[in-house]
Amino acid sequence: MNLVKSTSTLLALFLVGTVVAFTPTRHPFQAAVGRIAIPGATRIRPDGLPLRYRALDDQDDDSAMLQVQTRTPPGYDPRKAVGESEFPTAPGGDDAPGRRRLPRTAMNTRLILALLLNQGLVLAVASTLAGAALFATSGGLAAFGNLNELLRWTGTGPDVWDLTITGERLLWGIGGALPLLVLNAVWESSDDRRLANINFSTIAMVMTLFGRRTALPDEFRPASWKGQTLPTTTGGQVALQSLVLSLVTGICEETIFRRELPAVLRSFGADPVSAMIGQAALFGLGHVQPTAKAADNTVVASLQTVNGLGFGLIYALSGGDLVPCMIAHACYDFVVFFQTWTRANDQLEYAERWYKEPLPAGTEQKVRRILQAAQKDPSVLLPRIKRLFYVFDFDQNQSLSLSEVRKGVAYLAMERAGTPPPQPEVDQAFWEVVAQHESDARDDRLDLVDFLRVYSKLADGNRQRLASAQS
Structure with a gap:
């Protein structure tokens, strides 16, 4: 008996560890206020060249690749995959020696396939371990003869193998997704720095997967890409891939977290409420990233635990039916993927369009006087400031609020994988700059000047901190 308990405990710990290590990270957020701008395939660099595609190079850090790394199968190198799928940089025409042919779409199909493969891998490993745990705790082979009952951890529900789509299940799934999407919108609207970091991660992930909707203007391209017809991605292509x-x-993660894990917890003696809380906590833990900051991981785990409770409630309220959970999860993810991509492209196109517009003569003269x-x-800083101004203008109203600046x-x-100034x-x-306004017409917003x-002011503060640290 002690041997069975010890074996069960080891299997359960192994199961939890596997889920934490391999579960794909999909932040709820995810995707900030304008979800904007600065996607993974675009960079704001110290050289002042934001909003442009470029090949990966030695200056790349892990800020944009972090979310990709934690969602792919073990051994898969997303940096290499993204680099190989980048647009060619060799001089000459498309058929010149050393130049790869331009892809037909900006979508990273190799990376999407890797994510799909990882979902299958996670489900296979988790299901095997869950079966081993149930075997050890529920009477050996007899457990598999009673599997239908063991997996109904709330005590009720349809046959666990019945996955048919009915009108009632669709209503439960879509209706259950709505509150979670409302919560997601609230998180996105926050300018709290921890949430902003999560939002940025989703933007980076989605843009790395799906690419740009419109070709990058020539002035934002490296010299070797000027004049070329760069590949783009249509809304239909993104909608289809987001749906897949x-x-x-939805199918893989709901099977693991809303069916198998609660059943394992129940086999260890947990009551239905404890199993509900446990699966949500493990769902949050499964989104923690070992390489991320503790503060960011705390926020991610908390938000995803709330999502786990939401999906668990759908399961319980629908009478122990997993299909509505799968539908709700798929609806939630689809909206996050597609809406993030749409808003990010809207913002990029807005920023690029207004960057090309000449500044009013008076505004440009003021900026030049300040810089001089x-x-x-x-000639160096004015383009940079102008680009950043429109990138940060999430409301697209030619001025910046405190929330947008934050x-x-x-x-x-x-x-830049750096540390921002303290909030x-x-x-x-x-507010110091706002107090210097000559007019009170916009007393809570900033124009370009x-x-x-x-x-x-922020750059001066960073320089002073750096000097103090060095001394």
Whole structure:
């Protein structure tokens, strides 16, 4: 008996460890206020060249690849895969020696296939371990003869093998997804830095998967890409791939977390309420990333635990039916994927369009005077400031609110894998500049000149911190 208990405990720990290690990370957020801008395939770099595709190089950090790394099968190198699928950079025409032919779409099909493969791998491993745990705790081979009852961990429900789609199941699934999507929208609207970091991660992931909707303007391209017809991705292609990813993820993850794990917990003596809480906590834990900061992991785990409780409630309220959970999960993921991609592209196109518009003469003169007084080269900093201003303008109204500045600064630091200025310092710089407004017509927003002043204050603060650290 002790041997059985010890074996059961080891199997359960192994099961939990496997789920934590391999479960794909899909943050709820995920995808910020304008979900915007600064996607994984675009970079804001110290050289001041945001919003452009480019080949991966030695200056790349893991900020954009982090979410991809944790969702792919063991041994799969997303950095290499993304690099190989990048647009060719060799000089000459498409058929020149050393140049790969341009793909027909900007979508990273290899990476999508890797994610689908990982879902199957996770389900296979988790199901095997769950079966071993039930074998050890529920009477050996007899457990498999009673599997239908063991997997109904709430005590009720249809046959576990009945996965037919009915109108009632669709209503439960779609209706159950709505509250979770409302919560997701609330999280996205927050300018809390921890949530902004999660939002940025989703933008990076989605844009790395699906690419751009419109070709990058020539002025944002490396010299070797100018004049070429770069591949793009249509909304229909993204909708189809999002649907496939969402369906596979919904089926696999709901089978693991809303059926197998609670059944294992019940076999160890947990009551239905404890099994409900346990599966949600494990769902949150499964989204933790070993390489992420503790604060970010805490937020991710908390948000995903809430999602796990939501999906668990759908299971319980529908009478122990897993199919509505799968439908709700797939609906949730589809909206996050497709809406993130759409909003990110909307923002990129807005920023690129307005960047090309000439500034009013008075505005440009003010900016140049400020830069010259600070002994900065306007030809270098003016394009950078202008680009960042429109990238951060998530509301697309030609001015920046405090919330937009907070999120923009957080995104910029994430893209550079750096540490952003403390949020109180960002707020102080914002309100100091607002207090200097010559007019009160927009007393809580920044125009381009105001944004330059805030940017300069934050840059000076960073330089002072760096000097202090070095001394």
